[in-house]
Amino acid sequence: MSVEEIFQTMSELVAEQFAMEPAEVTMDTSFEEDLGADSVDLVDLVMAMEEEFEVGEIQEEDLKTLKTVGDAVNYIASKVKS
Structure with missing residues (x-):
């Protein structure tokens, strides 16, 4: 799965x-600043x-590094086998 494909899917998940x-979703879209996401929103998104x-369960320490859609896309890309 390419980074572009992951981004397409992520943008659909975020948009939903x-x-x-x-x-409207870009790689630079910030979950907290641009989307106003709170911890419940982020948990729901991570579960999706x-x-x-x-990719299995995303660890809490990894979650703290996911600030933007791009961070999430790159994280998934590192976990998904191409």
Whole structure:
């Protein structure tokens, strides 16, 4: 799965969760600053990511590094076998 494919899927997940259009989501979109995500939103999104990409449970210390959509895409890309 390419980074572009992961981004497409991530943008759809983010758009669905935050009631916006996938086209509005960029790699630089910040979960907290741009989307106003709180911890509950992030847990829901992470659960959707785990299920969608079949990466297993994302560890809490890894979660703290995921500040933008791009961070999440790169994290998933490092976990998904191409």
